Amino acid sequence: MKKRKLKQIIGFSLLRISVSIAIFALFSILYFIAIRGAGVINLEFFTSMPREGMTEGGILPAILGTFYLAIGAILFALPLSVFAAIYLSEYARQGRLIRVIRLGVNNLAGVPSVVFGLFGLTVFVKFFGFGVSIISGVLTLGILILPTIIRASEEALLAVPRSFREASLALGATKWQTIRRAVLPSATPGILTGAILGVGRAAGETAPILFTAATFFITRLPSSIFDEVQALPYHIYALMTEGTHPDLQVPIAYGTALILISLVLLINLVAITIRYRIRKEKRW
Amino acid sequence: MRHFDEEMELLRKRLLSMAGRVEESIRRAIKSLKERDKSVANKVIEEDIEIDREEVGIEEKCIELIARYQPEAVDLRTIIGVIKINNDLERIGDLSVNIACASVRLLDKPKLKPIIGLFQMTKVVTGMLRDSIRSFIDRDAELARAVCVRDDEADAMRNHLIRELLTYMMEDPKTISRCMDLALIARNLERIGDLSTNISEDVIYINKAVIIRHHGAP
Amino acid sequence: MRHFDEEMELLRKRLLSMAGRVEESIRRAIKSLKERDKSVANKVIEEDIEIDREEVGIEEKCIELIARYQPEAVDLRTIIGVIKINNDLERIGDLSVNIACASVRLLDKPKLKPIIGLFQMTKVVTGMLRDSIRSFIDRDAELARAVCVRDDEADAMRNHLIRELLTYMMEDPKTISRCMDLALIARNLERIGDLSTNISEDVIYINKAVIIRHHGAP
Amino acid sequence: MTKEKFIKRFFLFFALLSIFFLAGIVFVLFKEGISLFTRVNIIDFLFGKLWYPTHTPAEFGILPLILGSLLVTAGALVVAVPLGIGSAIYVSEIAKPGIRDVIKPLLEILAGVPSVVYGFFGMVVFAPFIQNLFNLPTGLTAFTASVILGIMALPTIASIAEDAISSVPVSFKEASFSLGATKWETIVRVIVPSAMSGISTAIILGMGRAIGETMTVLMVAGGSAIIPHTFFQPVRAMTATIAAEMGETVVGSMHYQSLFAIAIVLFMLTLTFNIIADFISQKFKKKMTGGL
Amino acid sequence: MVKRDKVVTKYLNLWFGDNHVLKDVDIGIEENKVTAVIGPSGCGKSTFLRCLNRMNDLIDTTRITGKVLFDGKDVYNNRMDVVDLRRRVGMVFQKPNPFPKSVFENVAYGLRIQGIRNRIPEKVEKALRSAVLWDEVKDRLNISALSLSGGQQQRLCIARALACEPEVILMDEPCSALDPTATAKIEELLFTLKERYTICIVTHNMQQAARVSDYAAFLLLGELVEFNDTNKIFTNPKDKRTEDYITGRFG
């Protein structure tokens, strides 16, 4: 009996240690970036253009660029994903077609982000001739987050109990009426959560925009969707690997990282909060 | 009201009307003797078939109610009680047919000196019957107990009557066959009293869940 | 075997032993008359209380089975049938007490010419009773039907006996009171035949779910 | 009726898009990358030990890159699997509700931190720390990358494993307790085995995440394309190679093609992982819903 | 009164793939009566019920032969409007499944999809009254239907079906998710509903069938073993298999 209790005590300790390490890692990242990034952040940092070959000034274009890219990507991906998810959960019959589609979605989700970059480079930048531009980046990021949102939407749709559909059909509703009135309303919060997480993901991605949308140094804001842009993640990377004044660039990188991380965490926090609320409220 | 309660109410009503019929049947059987009216006696005999039919109907209904509603506790006791009361009522019906038959036989022969005791006894036993049924309808176990006590009275009356008849027969052997029939009637009336007591005992069982028949103190 | 089936089996056995007791009671009542042994008759009267007690026990068991197992179809019919058969058996027990009482009265008086018919009749009705119970145990509706037919035989014997007794009485008024008791015994035996018929009808109901009593063609 | 049919076709079209994109990716990779093999033997490409794409004559051996990727991935798993699964078990089974409500969102936040931030943190904080600790010539090593990647993959593993563990029905737990098992015995003998396929899926998906990861390895692993001998030397992964060199190549050149060829290899690897994970999770679902 | 069958099946056969689930089922469901379908698990009760309003269409592998006549018209005829059929044949499911909307909107749902605009509150009230739920919810028609108790939810589902003014109501084990008190309420409701509707109910619970139905059908392995007055079925079944099932000696 003693032995069994002892085993339990040791086991629990090990589990506690692993959680502590994970949490410690998170806090040390946040700590360093917050402490060192806070110093460079002021109003000007937000609102002004970079100067002196990136060694001074603010990061307004990067903030705006990330905003354009992320919002563009979600505007592109969300309708496609929801439509696809509706097909998968509502119309598809079990069979080869749906297996193939689902395999496609799952594998698309697993494709390394840099490969998306290559795809965007070849198709949007070169083949369609959009060049390195917002539109190329948006489309690339859009395709990148597509499977995530499809899966989130499908999950949200599947979580709507079959009984709602049956109830609606049994009342003499058509299939489309059923989807629109009985299924989609219940699935909306879930789909939204997926979409918000998608925005967060798009905002933080670097590799896909390396060759499709991002540029290191411009002094004006983009005027059309065919212009190249700065973006926060790429900006950090560029500050760390390019340029000639590392000592001046690293603090800016800290500031940029802090802003990026705050932005992404804020977005995720919103999504996570919504998700928790759905889970708590879901009673069917 | 629950559907089952409605069914139970209907069952009660049906039993009540059955009891009414049976009581009427006794009343008529005795009346035929009193008024020397054979047709009334014959009517009793004829109409008994309806009582029989109704008895079967009520019993089937009871079984149906048990089969369909799986009654428990007081409901179950009530239905079982109804089955038994119903059975007793039918037997009372048969007894009044016996009385009517005896009456028919008697009416074929000259009138014997009127036997007042018989009519008094009829009053007593129909009273017992009526009270036992009322105690069922009103779920009144006290009234039912009172009926049980009155049974002794009926028994005493019967014994008295039989002794009286014995004397007649001894005195005048020509009356033997008629006296035998009169004795039969007395016995049947006494049986009706017994059966009314049974009914009262069933009522007590329904309401109190104790079986008091056979020497059980009421 | 299912627990419920075991319970049902026990119930059957209990009813069978009840029937055995009742039959023994009839046999003894008549034996006391035949052998002019008052003590046997008194035993019948005394032991009736056990039959009464057992009747209450069986009935309670039946109600318990309905309350606890909610039997349907044949099971329900069987239990309801047992309640009624049980009731009839108890009444047969009462009838043999009546016979025993009459026997006691008769034994106080000088012996009348032996009434062979009475003993023949006893044979017939105990045979009916035994067959009706066997038809219940064997679930044999055919045997039950056969019992119903034999009832007429018993009735005929009773009528014959009563007529015979009437003649005695006419001839010798001193015998009236004894003859009345003998007639009572005959009537009681005939009632036993009727009740055996009832039991057979219940058996038919249990097995075929038709209520054939009261003129229903068997 | 026709309206309903039209609606269905409409949705089908969008459902097919992801296959279309996937096919597009495959097509693009092969179209751009396959012509390399007309000039470079595929065996030499996969097992060649030298990667000098811009030298003359150029060498296109990607073995160092493959090994670099694998080494970093393996290292990452060593860090992420025990910590991730340990955290998952802790969160779903041991933590008191209050603590769980704090830790779970924290782990999810950890998953949301962009990879470039990890890279950045690795470069400016962790690498110097490692360099000092082990007294190395540079902090940008396979080890550094492994640890950072491990921490990155940890939330992926933890959250999928946590889902699997908490979808183990409460009834299993109750059954175990009611048989007189301690909590630890219940975890080890019932909960973890029941969730095993979910946990395996988590590990494989974590692995996919690690091997496909670009920015972190690019920034932290050091970047020398030589076959690694110890954990404490710089390595270069396939993803990093593509990201770093694509900007400098001439479109259509052999170098350009070779980067696409690397992408093909990378794509194949992750495809394999995904298919395995898919297969296992399919089985897992069946197992959990099987029977009643 | 002449017995009038509202729904009749003739030689109804149904396969799911190779699985022959219903075999030559002939039943007449009488108007303004409650017909119960009983039988052991998997015998095809639910499947039978779902044939009547073509809910089985939703399952891909279904194949059906024979006829289902609704008011004499073949339900599986190509010219039959399935959507209209389902409106006229309401259905209530095993687990209460109100939509996560308000009580009011749940009942109004069927009206709205039919494009009805006027007098909706009136019709909702009527349906709720018929389902004996009005008094319990009249003051809080706007709360979420999910916050009602299980029994109330099930009555809400019944009201929702009634609002469409169906002629037949199919119920697939409508009480199996409810506790005895709620079940008793629904059973009572059936007695009032049958005055205006024709009801077919599938139930696991033999006793329930005994209590509520006028006719009972016993299905076994997809075969209609016996179909008769409920009284007869429960006191004197004709078929040995029915008897065994009713008395619990089955299997």
Place this chain on the structure above:
Amino acid sequence: MVKRDKVVTKYLNLWFGDNHVLKDVDIGIEENKVTAVIGPSGCGKSTFLRCLNRMNDLIDTTRITGKVLFDGKDVYNNRMDVVDLRRRVGMVFQKPNPFPKSVFENVAYGLRIQGIRNRIPEKVEKALRSAVLWDEVKDRLNISALSLSGGQQQRLCIARALACEPEVILMDEPCSALDPTATAKIEELLFTLKERYTICIVTHNMQQAARVSDYAAFLLLGELVEFNDTNKIFTNPKDKRTEDYITGRFG
């Protein structure tokens, strides 16, 4: 035979947070008998049962006063070894919940965690025989327990509990997820089990309580309204509230 109570509760009170769920419950559970606990939903039946083997400990907000005596020893005493208590008081749940392991391993589980190594196959067989499952599974002890039918799974769960050689078996609505045929099997099993074990069963299904139990307790809003012979409870309950509940007039 002298009536001997295996488990006794005295002034048992239980709160979940502020919710007073059990109120002064005094019950004696007799050895080698089946005691049934009935009552409307939410009256605290499950909670009561789970007090007896301290499964309520798993819920944080639980507060208990009064006593639960197991063989005369207070279960809630600090010196009571909960793990050992739970071994001696087996439990079977509403939904069959075999582990996703083989049939054999399911039954062996309890033995293995106790560190028993020898004669495991023998003990498993014995438990499976006692649960009347052996004949159905003896040729396929290695298949997954989840591939058994619902009724078989539930008997497996009973076998699993029996393997630990408990003295008391608690059953919380063990048949509510089963069809009537499987239910009948489990009920029959109870009659054989009670020869060796003491059984306490909670059930929604009054009829089931009537069929299987020797004693029945009626709980209402956490209060023990009546506790008596099952016969008495079902033919002649003493309390008006019991009568109303038994005859379906409740609520």
